[in-house]
Amino acid sequence: MADLPTYEGGCACGAVRYKVIDRPVRTHACHCRWCQRETGSAFAINSMYETDNVKTTSETKPEVVEVPTATGQIQWITRCPRCKIAIWSQYALHAGKAVRIIRAGTFDNPDLFPPEHHIYTSTMQPWLILDESTPQAEEFYDRARFWSQRSLDRLEKALQRAEEPQGGQ
Template structure:
């Protein structure tokens, strides 16, 4: 069973994850574009019991376009988001895939908010698509 380590840019806030993600997805919503500083955000969803955070975090809670939203945990020193809680799904924790700094991480299988996707972005072959 793999053990992965997610971390912020300065290393103060981390999350250890045991096992494979339940889901890996990319989100094209405008809030994720702003939060990630990119044209989409990629995240991996894990069972809560498989994620062990460590370090201090500041929390930003955001209402969702659909559903109750999320609580983002980011480093108060460098500002990087390391994990977030899905308010309507307390049994899961999501981790931005970039926080793992692992180029071989599993490919996303879901692409959401594609109506806001930049025209040059091409989701992975075989991914489920949601507008």
């Protein structure tokens, strides 16, 4: 098996750095009101990774902030303790702690992974015009319909690993 590619990124001040293994499971642009509020922008670009494929490489450890979401479920936002830039999130509703949603703008090269899908377009800014060749969903998307088999398999394996007992539990 060939070595998988790695990509690096970090916060604005450079205190928190990370490395990811492989390309994202999926990258989407989220237009929900919560992502608009959290980013101060029209949408967030999120790259999904298996939690065990994301490694913090800096001595400075990120902080985790728990916030609600539009569904009422919990979201854990991982931020730099100095500059407070959000680096990734984990959502209780969508795969829980098995998956980390990397803020694509924090990659050293944020151009690498353009959105493969636009979600929550029902609340996108009315002045925004999307490329019609990129799939869109008014709410969340149907994974079975839009994801590749490889992406579905990666998510399933991540969910299985997350259910395994940890450290003698």
